[in-house]
Amino acid sequence: MSLDFEIEERMADRFRKLNSGGVERGDEGPKAAWEIDLSKLEIGHVVEHGDHGTLFRGKYYGQDVAVKLLDWGAEGDSSEDQIAHFRTSLKEVVVVWHEFNHPNITKFIGASMGTTNLNIPKDIPDHSSRKGARTDLPDRACCVVVEYLTGGTLKQHLIKHYRKNKKLPYEEVVRLALDLARGLSFLHSKKIVHRDVKSENMLLDPQLNLKIADFGVARLVEAQDPKDLTRTTGTLGYMAPEVLDGKPYNRKCDVYSFGICLWETYCCDMPYGPYSDLSFADFSSFVVHKNLRPEIPDCCPSAMASIMRRCWDANPEVRPEMEEVVRLLESLDTSNGGGMVLEKKKRKQPGGGCFCFFVPRAA
Incomplete structure (x- = not known):
């Protein structure tokens, strides 16, 4: 087993433990196994702006990660019922996704169904092709964190x-x-x-x-x-x-x-x-x-x-x-x-x- 693989597995195991609830989560009470602690998520810079959210590069417990913030109502083209449906569907997917271990699926680290405790710096660097797009998201937005891959798309x-x-x-x-x-x-x-x-x-x-x-x-x-x-x-x-x-x-x-x-x-x-x-x-x-x-x-x-x-x-x-x-x-x-x-x-x-x-x- 290579050293890189060992380190990767140890980090994955740490993420699982940190996201599984218990004393390490403080006084918030137990959470779902896939939920992240937003207070430990550091947002670095904007990678790209999409029609339903923004992709950031960041760190979670010191590990490089990609952070996708989803806001299906950003353009005002979705009703409250539709947004609720999107959130429910995403939750159904992440419940399954967090258990995946496949070489051709990005490794899921965690998600949050809200962004209240997420800190996005006001002067955050924007490395995207659509500079100046909004980075402030309402509480209804969802946050998905996955491994960061350096090879691009x-x-x-x-x-x-x-x-x-x-x-x-x-x-x-x-x-x-x-x-x-x-x-x-x-x-x-x-x-x-x-x-x-x-x-x-x-x-x-x-x-x-x-x-x-x-x-x-x-x-x-x-x-x-x-x-x-x-x-x-x-x-x-x-x-x-x-x-x-x-x-x-x-x-x-x-x-x-x-x-x-x-x-x-x-x-x-x-x-x-x-x-x-x-x-x-x-x-x-x-x-x-x-x-x-x-x-x-x-x-x-x-x-x-x-x-x-x-x-x-x-x-x-x-x-x-x-x-x-x-x-x-x-x-x-x-x-x-x-x-x-x-x-x-x-x-x-x-x-x-x-x-x-x-x-x-x-x-």
């Missing part, structure tokens, strides 16, 4: 190659895809639907191992009627047709999103570039009624292309389970590469466009 990793007009080695594409597929397969085995699978929500460690993050809109489907999953949730461009169409959906929406991520990782480019100016309604109509999908390059290995097409099939029942996707990826031959040379005439110049999809939606 998969999206950032792809952008670096995009700007150099380079593609990831085929072997790396398959390895990253396997990390994501194994993580999703594990979540689905635990009856969790992530609902916002995208490259921006995939974190990398220093060795570029991928871990799934951001469970802010995830749902524990066994805790409720799956037919309740009908709200439009996720990020346009990754959202399955049945989600866009307001129909009931299940874990197969994550499979669809995985297919888009697989294309994105293989091509190291932005799908739907020519359609980026469409409205939400128009783009949805193209996906739902005209079967719009990213264009797979002719040089893409047929086995890889087949996985993409099966994952983003219009019929959720036709899409494979993530467990099968893992097997399909494991069977790919990467010994002779399989990359492609991107045609510069089809590429936007750096700075000429945004390497992202459209606005996220959550409900």
